[in-house]
Every structure is written in structure tokens, then in C-alpha cells.
Amino acid sequence: MEVNMTANEVMNAIQQLKSQGENLTKKKVKQSHPDLMRHALHYFPDWNSAISKSDLA
Template sequence: MEFTLGADEVVRRIKHLQTSGGSVSKKQVKQSDPELMRNALFYFPSWEHALKNADQL
């Protein structure tokens, strides 16, 4: 499996979703941006961890 985004880019895209009013629910992101979900789960133990990491920046 190829991972196209770095951890920093994953966090940036999550923050962009949050600030633009997009849904960050796991189900929604899986459907709307599977690449983001795949990469987030590669770099972080769970989607929730990725969200927490994005909130800290």
C-alpha cells in the first residue's frame, strides 16, 4: 500500500476540514477522502488520535 501524504500533511488537511466546517467524523472522511483516512491511520494509532494531534497545533 502506498502512502502519499506525510504526517504533517495529514494534520494540515484535518485542520483545514475543521476550520472550513467540514465533517471530521470517521465515517464521513472515509467516504469523502479515503486517502486522508488511510494515511492518518498509518501515522496515528486511530482517527481519534489524529484529530487530537491536529487540535494541539
């Protein structure tokens, strides 16, 4: 897998989706934003960790 997003870019993308009111369940994000999901799981142990870290950023 080619990693072309940084951890900060992943967190910013999650924050942006959240601010747009998108559903952030793992299943929905995997369907609508598969690249974001792949990168999030590269940097974080699981999807919920990525969301938690994004909320703190």
C-alpha cells in the first residue's frame, strides 16, 4: 500500500467529515472513503482510535 497521507491529514479528514455531518461508522467510511480508512488503519490501531485522536487534535 502506498501511504500518501500523513497522520495529521487523516485526522483532519476525519474532522472534516464529522463537521459535514457524515456517518463515521467504520462500515460507512470504508464504503464512501476507502483510502481514508486504509490510511487511518496504517497510523492507528483501529478506526475508533483514529476518531478519538481526531477529536483531541
